[in-house]
Amino acid sequence: MALTGIQIMKLLPKKNCKECGFPTCLAFAMKVAAGQAEIDQCPYVDPKVKEEIAEATAPPIRTVVIGTSETPYKLGGETVLFRHEKKFENPPLIGTYLNTSMEDQEITRRIKAYQQLRWERVGNLLKPEVVCVRDEGNGERFITLIKRVREELPELAIVLDSRDIETVKQAIEACGGSIPLVYPGKVENLSSWGQMALEKKVPLVVSANYLGELVPLVEGLTKQGLKDLVLDSGALHPKELFEDLVIIRRAAIKKRFKPFGFPVITFMDRYTGDLSEQYLLASIFVAKYASIILVSDLKAELLFPLLVERFNLYSDPQKPLVVEEGIYPINGPDAFSPVVVTCNFALTYFIVSGEIEGSRVPCWLLVKDTDGLSVLTAWAAGKFNADNIAEFVKRSGIAEKIKHRTLVIPGYVASIKGELEEELGGWEVVIGPREANGLPTALKELAKKLRS
Known part of the structure; x- marks a missing residue:
């Protein structure tokens, strides 16, 4: 308690x-x-x-750390069943496999996918963070693969999937300064693996054929002194896995049932060979309640929406999503490009910047800190009025980047036009559209005017 x-x-x-x-x-x-x-x-x-x-x-779901000291990844650490109660703490790691049976060309393709599939959103980098290296009976190639991952993808967390305890010991050494997660599967000599994990100071996955079988296995390992565990319920159907993960989370948080107080690893390729269906299932277990999600391959068109879902679910609902105040060049602007000002509410920023990008008009987007409030709300709260917009424009340094003095403001705050022109002195304030989808047309016309 x-x-x-x-x-x-x-x-x-x-x-x-x-x-x-x-x-x-x-x-x-x-x-x-x-x-x-x-x-x-x-x-x-x-x-x-x-x-x-x-x-x-300590939180009812134990926090297990893998990865390097420079890039640590926390699994578990959860305290609530539902995001609105407080917040979800540590987002699930998402990734795929490198198998010893794969051709070198396929391994190279997958490594490049890890390097290339990354997107920035509200100052956060969305990317896959974990790779499961599978030993399919070739220990030497297994070690070689791990060394290659550490060399080419040093920031990745590694899951070591092998049934050979001696090979795993060598693999742990090959990980260097990175702490891997050891996945031995359903082995008979689990206590030997527990002793190895204790000696090597690495977390261990406990696998079972069904949920009830996990309890004595976990209790046996914790009696050995092993505290850093990750659970694999062994569910053979998505519905069963969903039920297992809900039972694990509820028992750990509501009942403080210690054998279930650990993060959970899931394998989407267990349930279907169709990649789209794997990502669909993954989208369920991002919310309920996986700590690691592995799919059979990484595809940009499937991965990006999954990463966005994860980002949205694991952001703090009590804090507005904001972008940093400053100047954002879009489409390669120059001294004669239009200047647009808006608030730093993330949704507003993404809508406005998206419309500007789609217009292909080079622009300077000025994002003013409004404590994450939208345009109208910030205006009503006195955080987006003529005085503080003028002060922001002056200190932003935009005047040094352009050869005109024209500023586009949101149509919703058209009433501040006259006062803002007085505060800025020498600037022309243009009233933009009330809705962001009107920006492309307005900016194209303004861009022609500024260059004429």
């Missing part, structure tokens, strides 16, 4: 030294209880007490 702030306070040294960053030990204890601070921030806590508090305040 989680400790309250008062209970944590009683275990602290009560120095009120402020070295933790909080004014009092009580304030610090309340933050630790709320999950907003780590007990490690206190330099004077007894190590045994620290371990006790860390265990008591």
